[in-house]
Amino acid sequence: MRILVVGSGGREHALTWKLIDSPQVSKIFVAPGNAGTASIAENVDVSATDLQGLVSLALQKRIDLVVVGPEVPLAMGLVDAMHDSGVPAFGPTQAAARLEYSKAFAHEIMDKCGVPAAASRVFTTSAAALDYLAGRQLPLVVKADGLAAGKGAIIVTSVKEAEKALKDILERRVFGEAGDRVVIEDFLEGWEVSLLAFTDGTRVAPMVPSCDYKRALDNDEGPNTGGMGCYSPPAFFDDNMAGRATSLAIMPVVHAMADAGWEYRGVIYAGLMVDEDRIRVLEFNARFGDPETQIVLPRLQSDLAGTLLSCVNGCLDPATIQWRPGCSVGVVIASGGYPGDYTIGYPITGLDRIDPKVAAFHAGTRLEEDGRIVTDGGRVMSLVATGDTMAEARERVYENITRISFSDMMYRTDIALREVA
Numbered sequence: 001m002r003i004l005v006v007g008s009g010g011r012e013h014a015l016t017w018k019l020i021d022s023p024q025v026s027k028i029f030v031a032p033g034n035a036g037t038a039s040i041a042e043n044v045d046v047s048a049t050d051l052q053g054l055v056s057l058a059l060q061k062r063i064d065l066v067v068v069g070p071e072v073p074l075a076m077g078l079v080d081a082m083h084d085s086g087v088p089a090f091g092p093t094q095a096a097a098r099l100e101y102s103k104a105f106a107h108e109i110m111d112k113c114g115v116p117a118a119a120s121r122v123f124t125t126s127a128a129a130l131d132y133l134a135g136r137q138l139p140l141v142v143k144a145d146g147l148a149a150g151k152g153a154i155i156v157t158s159v160k161e162a163e164k165a166l167k168d169i170l171e172r173r174v175f176g177e178a179g180d181r182v183v184i185e186d187f188l189e190g191w192e193v194s195l196l197a198f199t200d201g202t203r204v205a206p207m208v209p210s211c212d213y214k215r216a217l218d219n220d221e222g223p224n225t226g227g228m229g230c231y232s233p234p235a236f237f238d239d240n241m242a243g244r245a246t247s248l249a250i251m252p253v254v255h256a257m258a259d260a261g262w263e264y265r266g267v268i269y270a271g272l273m274v275d276e277d278r279i280r281v282l283e284f285n286a287r288f289g290d291p292e293t294q295i296v297l298p299r300l301q302s303d304l305a306g307t308l309l310s311c312v313n314g315c316l317d318p319a320t321i322q323w324r325p326g327c328s329v330g331v332v333i334a335s336g337g338y339p340g341d342y343t344i345g346y347p348i349t350g351l352d353r354i355d356p357k358v359a360a361f362h363a364g365t366r367l368e369e370d371g372r373i374v375t376d377g378g379r380v381m382s383l384v385a386t387g388d389t390m391a392e393a394r395e396r397v398y399e400n401i402t403r404i405s406f407s408d409m410m411y412r413t414d415i416a417l418r419e420v421a
């Protein structure tokens, strides 16, 4: 099988890393990829949002399966474009991906099939939104309806903050047309879990659950980021809870999408809030998570390529998917200053000293012509270790981080700490 992975982050490095393991896979291209994917596959310099360029590339390279990483090309219709050209592509169609790129739509679907979520309303003007707000209890969550690169959900604790959030989104248009509408949600308490699942439109196979850390600094302080670390599995979310969440939140949505004519194939990612034994959905994503993928895939024992292809072909057999027992911990190494301003271009040393059992998934890295790997983004890479216990995985990952260095290197020291403390 010849595969084209689309994207350039740690998620795509992890996907490529797992896919090359497959006996069915003979060649992998990554567009555009990063220094990590370049070391195990062939990067091609086509942007993840250049739909026509990607289709031409897939045809030219005789690709048997395209695997789409990020949400933006899914929302632009990359999977549809590939299918129109006869290229099998893993991921939802543009119509199905709406589950992620419209939070209002996701709430409609959830309401229709009784999936538990925060009470919510949709608005297009600040005045109407403020009227509604006056009758609700704070805090509330104001969300841009569309894709906002993980920055579109704003927790507001006062009317003043709400006014500012609404003004930013609806009037100043800080998220562009993603802010044509806002969704206002009640604030939910609890612990967050990411539950991703493979689906072929009918059948659903959940992956192992994981928890990610979004704040930049230890103790969940500092600004929100794309994710600073992740671990699997959370002790508070056992197999029984995962099974309940799958039948309560994921299966009904997959079936409702099919009934409505938007059959959903690919990865469906449920962001859940868990309060004791109460499970509610915060959002759906239409793709593998980043950094969840980097932590979850090392626990996947069975073949990934076959599973992805079976989703595309509508013949997923959940019984063929096996997970390794044990734990995994991933820590993101970032450029100092991220998610604000930071400097790139610093050489990264020590990558050759990492324990071969620990995976280093690159995100913002670049391979220089002289062979050096330099920093090239806010989130530079993540190190992921597995172990029989969380303590073992955690110790291994943090011990290996000390072997890596670059100027202004920054990482959180408390990933998975709550599971071992």
Ligand SMILES: Nc1ncnc2c1ncn2[C@@H]1O[C@H](COP(=O)(O)OP(=O)(O)O)[C@@H](O)[C@H]1O
Pocket (backbone or CB within 6 Å): 118, 141, 143, 148, 149, 150, 151, 152, 153, 185, 186, 187, 188, 189, 192, 214, 271, 282, 283
């Ligand atoms: N209703 C809610 N109650 C409490 N926290 C929320 C709620 N909705 C979102 N959040 C917090 O905001 C984060 C981002 O919201 P989410 O809906 O996942 O949007 P996105 O990932 O697109 O930015 C969540 O991970 C969660 O921490």
Ligand SMILES: [Mg+2]
Pocket (backbone or CB within 6 Å): 271, 283
């Ligand atoms: Mg989210």
